[in-house]
Amino acid sequence: MFDIFYNKKFRSIASQFTLILFLVVVFYYFINNAIINLDRLGITSGFDFLFSRAGYDAYSPFFKFTSDSLHIDAYFVGLLNTLSVSILGIFIATILGFIMGVLRLSNNWLVSKLVYLVVEFKRNVPVLIWIIIWYFGVFLQLPSAKKAININDSIFISNRGLYFPSPVFSEGAIAILIAFIGAIIINFFYVKRAKKIHIKTGKQSPIFLVSLLLIIGLPVVTYFVTNQPIEWVIPELKGFNFKGGMALKPEFVALLMGLAVYTSAHIAEIVRAGILSVPKGQIEAGMSFNITRNQMMKMVVIPQALRLIIPPLTSQYLNLMKNSSLAVAVGYMDLTATTGGITLNQTGQAIECILMIMGTYLLLSLLISAIMNYVNKKVQLVER
Amino acid sequence: MNKLQYKIGEHPNLPAPKTQGGIFKAIRNNLFSTWYDSIITIILIYLLLSYLPMALDWLFFSADFFVDKRSQCTSGGACWGVITARFPQYLYGFYPPELYWRPNLASLLLLVALAPILYSKISYRKYFLMFSITYPLIAFWLLWGGFGLVPVESEKMGGLLLTLTLGVMGIALSLPIGILLALGRRSKMPAIRLFSTIFIELIRGVPMITLLFMATVLLPLFLPSDVIIDQLIRVIFIIVIFASAYMAEVIRGGLQSIRKGQYEASDVMGLSYWQSMSLIILPQALKISIPGIVNSFISLFKDTTLVIIVGMFDLLGVGRAALSNREWIGLANEVYMFIAIVFFVFCYLMSRYSLHLERRLSRSYK
Numbered sequence: 176m177f178d179i180f181y182n183k184k185f186r187s188i189a190s191q192f193t194l195i196l197f198l199v200v201v202f203y204y205f206i207n208n209a210i211i212n213l214d215r216l217g218i219t220s221g222f223d224f225l226f227s228r229a230g231y232d233a234y235s236p237f238f239k240f241t242s243d244s245l246h247i248d249a250y251f252v253g254l255l256n257t258l259s260v261s262i263l264g265i266f267i268a269t270i271l272g273f274i275m276g277v278l279r280l281s282n283n284w285l286v287s288k289l290v291y292l293v294v295e296f297k298r299n300v301p302v303l304i305w306i307i308i309w310y311f312g313v314f315l316q317l318p319s320a321k322k323a324i325n326i327n328d329s330i331f332i333s334n335r336g337l338y339f340p341s342p343v344f345s346e347g348a349i350a351i352l353i354a355f356i357g358a359i360i361i362n363f364f365y366v367k368r369a370k371k372i373h374i375k376t377g378k379q380s381p382i383f384l385v386s387l388l389l390i391i392g393l394p395v396v397t398y399f400v401t402n403q404p405i406e407w408v409i410p411e412l413k414g415f416n417f418k419g420g421m422a423l424k425p426e427f428v429a430l431l432m433g434l435a436v437y438t439s440a441h442i443a444e445i446v447r448a449g450i451l452s453v454p455k456g457q458i459e460a461g462m463s464f465n466i467t468r469n470q471m472m473k474m475v476v477i478p479q480a481l482r483l484i485i486p487p488l489t490s491q492y493l494n495l496m497k498n499s500s501l502a503v504a505v506g507y508m509d510l511t512a513t514t515g516g517i518t519l520n521q522t523g524q525a526i527e528c529i530l531m532i533m534g535t536y537l538l539l540s541l542l543i544s545a546i547m548n549y550v551n552k553k554v555q556l557v558e559r
Numbered sequence: 560m561n562k563l564q565y566k567i568g569e570h571p572n573l574p575a576p577k578t579q580g581g582i583f584k585a586i587r588n589n590l591f592s593t594w595y596d597s598i599i600t601i602i603l604i605y606l607l608l609s610y611l612p613m614a615l616d617w618l619f620f621s622a623d624f625f626v627d628k629r630s631q632c633t634s635g636g637a638c639w640g641v642i643t644a645r646f647p648q649y650l651y652g653f654y655p656p657e658l659y660w661r662p663n664l665a666s667l668l669l670l671v672a673l674a675p676i677l678y679s680k681i682s683y684r685k686y687f688l689m690f691s692i693t694y695p696l697i698a699f700w701l702l703w704g705g706f707g708l709v710p711v712e713s714e715k716m717g718g719l720l721l722t723l724t725l726g727v728m729g730i731a732l733s734l735p736i737g738i739l740l741a742l743g744r745r746s747k748m749p750a751i752r753l754f755s756t757i758f759i760e761l762i763r764g765v766p767m768i769t770l771l772f773m774a775t776v777l778l779p780l781f782l783p784s785d786v787i788i789d790q791l792i793r794v795i796f797i798i799v800i801f802a803s804a805y806m807a808e809v810i811r812g813g814l815q816s817i818r819k820g821q822y823e824a825s826d827v828m829g830l831s832y833w834q835s836m837s838l839i840i841l842p843q844a845l846k847i848s849i850p851g852i853v854n855s856f857i858s859l860f861k862d863t864t865l866v867i868i869v870g871m872f873d874l875l876g877v878g879r880a881a882l883s884n885r886e887w888i889g890l891a892n893e894v895y896m897f898i899a900i901v902f903f904v905f906c907y908l909m910s911r912y913s914l915h916l917e918r919r920l921s922r923s924y925k
Contacts, residue, residue, distance in 0.1 A: 187747075187748050190748065190751070191748050191749070191750035191751060194750055194751060194754060195750055198754070205781040205782075206781075208780070208781050208782055208783055209780050209781050211783075211784075212779075212780050212781075212784060213780070215784065282588075282589070282592055282596065283589065283590060283592075283596050283599060283600060284589035284590055285589075285590060285599075285600055285603050285604070286599060286600075286603065289603065295903075295907060295910075296899075296903060298906075298910075299857075299861075299902065299903045299906035299907045299910065300861075300899045300902050300903050300906070301861035301862070301864040301875075301902055302861070303864045303865060303867075303875070304864060304875060304895065304898060304899050304902065307875070307879075307895060308891075308895045308899070311882075311891045311895070312891045312892055312895050315891075316891070497765070497766035497767075498766065499766075500766035500768045500769065501766075501768065501865070501868075503768065503868055504867070504868060511766070511768055511769065511772075515768075515769060515772055519772075519776065525776045525777050525780060526777065526780065529769060529772060529773055529776065529777055532765075532769055533765045533769050536764060536765045536766060536769065537761070537764040537765060540763075540764040540765075541764070
């Protein structure tokens with residue numbers, strides 16, 4: 176009679192059925208309560224609120240957002256702000272992280288110990304504290320706009336942010352863009368040919384130098400040939416703040432620096448572990464081929480280290496993107512601060528708002544994972 | 560010439576020239592091996608010599624340690640009064656001062672509970688471990704009260720006490736849930752596998768703040784209006800859920816590295832699923848994933864700072880409250896430096912311990 180309880184198949188089905196039943200009951204309970212509560216609070220569910228007037232200010236360098244804009248505009252402002260701080264943060268963190276990871280392995284005792292101290296201190300203090308330190312401890316303590324730090328009469332640093340000259344493009348500016356794209360295309364074919372020659376004859380061409388000259392040189396030459404079609408608008412002090420030029424708000428820079436600095440310490444550790452994981456025999460084999468130190472790094476160490484570096488690097492990038500939601504702590508208008516913060520509080524549409532931001536973060540996570548998986552496939556060992 | 564003083568093969572071992580050995584050689588190899596190394600070293604030493612005394616002077620020598628107001632800080636260095644004047648608040652938040660013995664006892668017992676986990680060579684380890692497992696309940700009783708103790712509202716808890724409560728509760732509860740999720744993700748039952756996978760990936764794909772918002776804004780909507788769950792409990796729940804998803808992935812890595820033969824052998828022995836997991840597979844898998852587990856503990860501990868965003872006063876929250884006080888305004892450097900150092904000490908010790916374990920484990924596998 177009780178034999179059925181010892182039947183493997185029956186137990187499997189029974190336990191799965193219990194789980195599903197449990198989930199259904201919990202969801203039913205939650206949704207039922209939500210319907211009652213929403214009814215009591217007088218909130219109609221649905222996404223219609225997105226097209227009502229937002230009535231708050233959110234700064235965006237990309238498009239004009241006034242207090243008359245809609246909640247859906249606020250969502251896109253938040254999304255763009257999240258994206259911009261994440262992409263820039265990933266860029267800076269990667270560069271800083273690689274530099275520190277390599278310096279950590281320096282032969283110079285003093286350099287490696289100092290970098291060790293810096294990395295450990297950055298890594299072991301929560302990222303939220305770093306963001307707050309950058310904002311309240313660094314940027315808000317800078318001099319006021321009137322006493323701004325003046326670099327060459329064009330860059331101004333004050334507690335209102337960083338102000339740069341901004342370019343104004345006139346007629347001929349398109350030629351520079353064409354030159355830039357042309358340089359990239361020419362460079363692509365040059366690199367392809369240089370690789371072919373390298374494989375055929377073993378002769379190496381100065382790829383890096385030529386690429387640099389092409390991609391930077393050609394647009395610069397065009398700039399002067401076409402009679403300097405770009406003008407620079409220099410920020411000017413008017414009243415209590417600067418007008419004109421490009422501005423980076425202190426909230427943005429503080430968040431960016433906090434995220435980049437914290438993540439770069441983690442990346443430094445990953446890079447160090449990756450480089451150390453290259454077997455000694457590989458380096459000795461390289462030495463016996465009598466190649467230079469730079470060639471060794473480029474052709475032996477880094478390609479093998481990258482295989483170990485890329486997967487944990489991906490999760491650091493994901494962490495940085497997710498940590499960018501800490502923007503609320505310094506009042507930077509990212510996704511969590513607009514849709515998940517002010518819009519939610521104003522409209523009371525908590526379920527919709529939280530679903531929207533969670534869905535967006537999930538999509539961004541998937542996007543970063545997809546890109547990094549593609550990169551990972553490129554660097555992995557190709558076996559026959 | 561004394562070249563011929565010794566016969567072949569009888570030359571005594573002479574000490575190396577002074578510049579070729581000992582401290583001189585170490586300095587030259589490590590600091591001045593090439594010309595650019597020398598330049599970097601000299602610049603760094605110059606920078607250290609010029610800035611380190613300044614920093615030390617600001618931190619200690621010309622700092623004011625015990626003052627009641629910012630205006631009393633006159634020596635020009637750091638004004639540590641912002642920390643010392645309300646030090647109990649940094650430790651306990653607004654916990655009633657006459658009941659300080661309870662968190663004190665709880666932290667003392669924490670050390671007792673940690674001892675058998677950190678040191679495997681302790682005697683009567685079995686009984687100590689039993690205590691460690693029941694510790695969260697004891698700590699909960701001591702801190703919240705009830706059952707004969709004066710109850711304390713959770714809003715009164717703050718400072719380091721709150722940070723540690725969140726951290727320890729999160730760590731103690733996320734490990735078992737993480738193990739269950741990891742086993743679920745590798746289960747042969749499709750419904751359980753699907754549920755675990757979706758749960759883990761959903762949690763790992765979103766920032767913790769959105770989950771905290773969920774706990775503070777959404778959860779009251781999903782419960783009947785007369786059911787009110789204490790905010791601290793809700794936040795601990797979210798921290799546990801968040802950490803257990805990451806924990807599950809670490810443990811899954813450990814489970815995957817166990818060779819198939821181990822699973823098959825335990826099947827041959829006629830062990831049931833739970834027997835084979837608890838006696839054969841998990842002891843090995845957990846041992847392999849210990850460094851990863853400790854690393855997720857560290858990130859959990861750092862993530863507890865996020866609770867200030869939902870209005871709780873952990874160490875960082877107390878610091879910010881002190882800064883908004885008119886008597887202490889403008890002392891951001893001191894307060895944040897102090898908090899950063901406290902977190903650094905805890906996390907650095909944990910990461911050192913993880914490194915130590917990693918070395919010990921790698922030795923035992925060789």
